[in-house]
Amino acid sequence: MTEVPVFSTLPNHNTISRAYEQIRRFVRTTPLIRSDHLSQLIHGEVLVKAESLQVTGAFKFRGALYRLLNLNHEQKERGVIAYSSGNFAAGLAAAGQILKIPVRLVMPHDAPKAKIQNAEYYGAQVILCHSVTPSREEAASDMARELAETHSATLLHPFDDYEIIVGQASVALELQGQLEEKNQMCDHLLCPVGGGSLVAGSSLVFTNVAEVWAVEVDGYQGMNLSLKQGKRCRADGSIPSDCDALMALEPGVANLDITLQTNVRGITVNSDTVHDAVRIGFQEMNLVLEPSGAVAIAAIMENPELFENKTVVIIASGGNVDPEKYASILQSKEDKKVSIRQ
Structure with a gap:
């Protein structure tokens, strides 16, 4: 049974636009970068919104x-x-x-x-x-x-807060403007999810425009479970993960309410693929991504058939990773190094 909505009326475009104008002079407009490797993988177009380059290294x-x-x-x-x-x-x-x-x-x-x-x-x-x-x-x-x-x-609260969700929606509003400048459409928007403020805010901007996906890592897929059940569900958190920013066991109440109303879809990835995604970010785009920030890249790598012949935008949400951990990810699996040339 679906839970009673928290919001009778969702935050609208004007509310999000006013919020963006308030913070605009302090934030960086982060670049939108084409990934040739991922575009070839889906025979379509993949663009990466590099929020890892935001002030403090995250959205x-x-x-x-x-x-x-x-x-x-x-x-x-x-x-x-x-x-x-x-x-x-x-x-x-x-x-x-x-x-x-x-x-x-x-x-x-x-x-x-x-x-x-x-x-x-x-x-x-x-x-x-x-x-x-x-x-x-x-x-x-x-x-x-x-x-x-x-x-x-x-x-x-770090994510279950109306004004924080509205503030995070500025990522998607900025992205929308960048796509319009390039005269490009977006069929799918992929957002990393811990508690869900980014995907909730983004879905407010892209609802009825693109299919919005909540991307989580195995063992911490509280949003995915909740979207399927139509009510707040808890992941078991039993699988070790380097995605420390995505380890919330259940989504925020407000975040889930928004994502249910905007028809967000859920998808889960495994940690091995996330490490490959970190390497793709470095090898192809010169982006330093923490594992949590690379899960949306991993979603395409694991499920290219879902995005065949489409235009997909990935939000690379963060780049704060200990140097030692980052080096070990880049150096691991050298015998199976991800190729970015085809």
Whole structure:
């Protein structure tokens, strides 16, 4: 049975456009890059929206900035607290630094060092959470809630938040403008999914224009399960994964509501293919992608038949990866190195 909608009226194009205008002077317009290899694979056209080149290395900066801009004066004075495995943490820290709003962040103790250092670099106070019960994200969330009460600070959710979803939708709005400039259509839009703010925001822009896909990694396909059941479902999280930014076990309530109303489809990929996708990003496009940021590339590599003869846009959502981990991914499977020339 489908859950009762959270939104009787979804955020519209005007709302998203106004949000984009608010944050536009702070964000980078990230490039749209053609992948010859993936285009040949589907006998169509594949374009990659490189949000890995965004300020702080991920799309999360957009939603964080819009959220802070819309705090009231008292909330700005008291500051904010949030939990994050990394990319939202850096985005929120950078937004707080720009707007001079104090930011405290609870991060899982096993978050990549690069992501912890990013958040600290932008001036946030980082508190590490060592608990993993009932999951690393939920433990960090509980800790952030307690700290917000202690410090009388505004508690922010990294993805299940109306204004953050609207802010993330600016990725798709910007993309839409780039496609219009190139006089290109989009048949499929593929978005990496952890909690779902990117795919929810993107579907608000591309609904009735393209088929929007939520791409998750095996073991953490909460959105995929939820879309199939029409209600919020929980993944088991039993499969080890390098996709640390996509380890939410279930989608946000608001995010799922939007994706159900906009008819988003779900697809799941395995970690081995994700590593191949990271290598494709580097070898062909000179993009440094973290595994979480490359899952949409992996979706095409695993399922080319779904996109045959179509124009597909991939959002490469993040590029924050520890150098050692990145080097090991690039150097692994040398005997099966992905060929980008045919």
